[in-house]
Amino acid sequence: MAQSAVKKVVLAYSGGLDTSVILKWLQEEYGCEVVTFTADIGQGEELEPARAKAQAAGVKEIYIDDLREEFVRDFVFPMFRANAIYEGEYLLGTSIARPLIAKRLIEIAAETGADAISHGATGKGNDQVRFELGAYALNPEIKIIAPWREWDLLSREKLMAYAEKHGIAVEMKRDGTKSPYSMDANLLHISYEGYDLEDPWVEPGEDMWRWSVSPEQAPDTPRTLELTYEKGDIVAIDGKAMSPAEVLAELNRIGGENGIGRADIVENRYVGMKSRGCYETPGGTIMLKAHRAIESLTLDREAAHLKDELMPRYASLIYNGYWFSPEREMLQAAIDKTQTVVNGVVRLKLYKGNVMVAGRKSETNSLFDSSIATFEEDAGAYDQKDATGFIRLNALRLRVQGRMKQ
Secondary structure (H helix, E strand, O other), X not given: OOHHHOOEEEEEOOOOHHHHHHHHHHHHHHOOEEEEEEEEOOOOOOOHHHHHHHHHOOOOOEEEEEOHHHHHHHHHHHHHHOOOOEOOOEOOOOHHHHHHHHHHHHHHHHHHOOOEEEOOOOOOOOHHHHHHHHHHHHOOOOEEEOHHHOOOOOOHHHHHHHHXXXXXXXXXXXXXXXXXXXXXXXXXXXXXXXXXXHOOOOOOOHHHOOOOOOHHHOOOOOEEEEEEEEOOEEEEEOOEEOOHHHHHHHHHHHHHHOOOOEEEEEEEOOOOXXXXXXXXXXXXXXXXXHHHHHHHHHOOHHHHHHHHHHXXXXXXXXXXXXXXXXXXXXXXXXXXXXXXXXXXXXXXXXXXXXXXXXXXXXXXXXXXXXXXHOOOOOXXXXXXXXXXXXXXXXXXXXXXXXXXXX
């Protein structure tokens, strides 16, 4: 990209080492004005220091936006209506946050008259794809600067040296030490990559986890809770109405206390490599179990089975960065149509890392008919003799083939 073509750029900015170096590097290499954007999506860190660092770097337009409700309402909840899980294990905590950040970057670029956006994702990971596919879908003409694909600062040592040379302050953690892991956190999850996790045989240390106690240290008494659903979304916990972000935050707290939601995964990145990561998703783990429980009561069999067939494709679209694609929107419309009947209450029991369904009910949409399903006398609600013809018709092709083999 011709550096002279960029006059103003919106940078996704955390205030950490990488993006602090990127901010200065953009000013030096591109000679452009930089607008910083810091998103509060529930990562649990103080964001005002990012404002102070941006101001110290001469940034005049600083955006720090609370996006927690939008994140859960418009991204997390729709994804959980699909029961989305990537490769059978990953609840897509990082993946689902990227389209929201891309959306806001494009909005701020329009508001400030910027002609480019920039991010700190590396050239080896999925996030560069997710940010940029989302951005191009929303503004096909936007310029994108990805420093990790341009500069030669390809190690932490080089980044630290650059920061020291240019007087960029690098804060340590509050306890004076910095986690050795590459971490990403939002209201849905926290992830850990790198360091000793790069050997998939090494078990992560107990001191790595931030949100959850180990199942061994969880309470000896089960925790029971009830989740109320309306159109596939949780609207109350134990009868108390909550906003989407409040729901997820509370489920994270309860789940973490009971050792829920730890995962150690080797996944296939979109760029082609395998990657090992560890994840804490306590609220999401509870939500997935509960949502499937209420759907089991309220969804028609064939609609439920078709949803399960579509889910892996839907999950891959999110993982690979296609949230704003027409195919994801098409699948979402079909999924949301099924959720009009997903209303009711699920009772769960949490115990030492396990989420167990203890009951489910729906006053308006239950398809469970005890008069038909009972093992006792059913007063003629179901004629068992009908099964004879049903079985014979379904066995016809098998019998024909069996005779041929004989």
